[in-house]
Amino acid sequence: MFALIDCNNFYVSCERVFNPKLEGKPVVVLSNNDGCVVARSNEAKALGFKMGEPIFQRRDLVRANKVVVLSSNFRLYGDMSGRVMTLLSGFSPDYEIYSIDEIFLGLKGYEKWDLTEYGKQIREYILQGTRLPVSVGIAPTKTLAKIANFFAKRQVYLGGVQVFRQASDAKAKLMHVDVEDIWGIGRKWSSKLRQLGICNALDLANASAIEMRKKFNVMIAKTVLELQGTSCLDLEEVAPRKNILVSRSFGYKIEKFNDLREAVTNFATIAAEKLRGQHSYACGIMVFVRTNPFSQMASQYSNSICLKFVKETNNTVVILKSAVLGLQAIFRQGYQYKKAGIMLLDLVSNNTSQEDFFIDHDKLNNKVLMDALDEINDKYGKKTIQFAVCGVRKAWGMHQENISPAYTTNWQELLIVRAN
DNA sequence: TCTGGGGTCCTAGGACCC
């Protein structure tokens, strides 16, 4: 048995914990740069706000319904996520943190328990510990647990917990799950499946895994088996990251090389800090830039380049040099750039790295300098010291009009409670 | 005016080997 526990409207719920006035109101949280809707309260969903929708297209709806529109506060959500996961991981020795707001628990050996009751205990515990509402789905396979969670969230009478003890318990409900709402079935495949007359989860459960393997691929075949009750997807170990990507859309259009260089070197610095944070080394770097693909009038350009380091490294100096070199190679004068980013490639961990007889590893990586850098910035705040190439102009700055305080991660921004 | 960011996995095809 697997349980999938998922925080309801996670980003909105995090905001409501510290700002209870938002309770009962339509609230949306936007992506970086205040671009798209990435989280909606139930009230906002009812008004018709869609996931991923650009907010500027819905200004009328916002005004007419006094919708609260918030910029995203990822430091807050990340910290709250950590708290939720710490509490949830206490409910089973086997678990897999699947995303910022979801966790799978392995419930092997819990079969005889009253699992509905267990689910309710989980909900109450998390609510008490964090004030965040969660939904619980329990079933014999991960895919069915996802579907159980789907109903736990939507059908109020369930009280936030749905258990399918066996695949057959789910059968009556599967026809109410559209094929595109099944875990692992996205837009492209669902339209192909619909052409074959497979429109909901029951249709797919009744399909033949072997046929689906032939017509599609092994992943859809596994989904079919999972819907039928044969578990194909196990809990996964937390694997170390294979790449680190840092990219941003700009709040303003950028044309000058120096401004773009400032942005790219800032991203590279952040990525290098993350890299050292997870005790890894990168073998190379990819740099990319692009103009605004939505702009009809402006001429378009997008390009990327990969560079290999002489030896794997986590040295900001080396990474910055390569980032600038890459940017020089792909930069073209005369375009309005809207987005850029860098990716550190093929990460390897400390202890698997092959030593080179002729290279002093610590020296190559400027270990003493990097340690000092990280320690200072850790203690006194981000960018207390930085490389000059990263600049101070910030011509590319993000739009963030309505961001909440870092309630849980900054002493200066703690919630203040006043007694009247 | 205005459209996110960060990931993973699978597959087909090409290059190469003997």
Next chain:
DNA sequence: TCTGGGGTCCTAGGACCC
């Protein structure tokens, strides 16, 4: 006249997830 069989590795692109 006529040109095999069996394999690996790498990469780009496409799909998916939240």
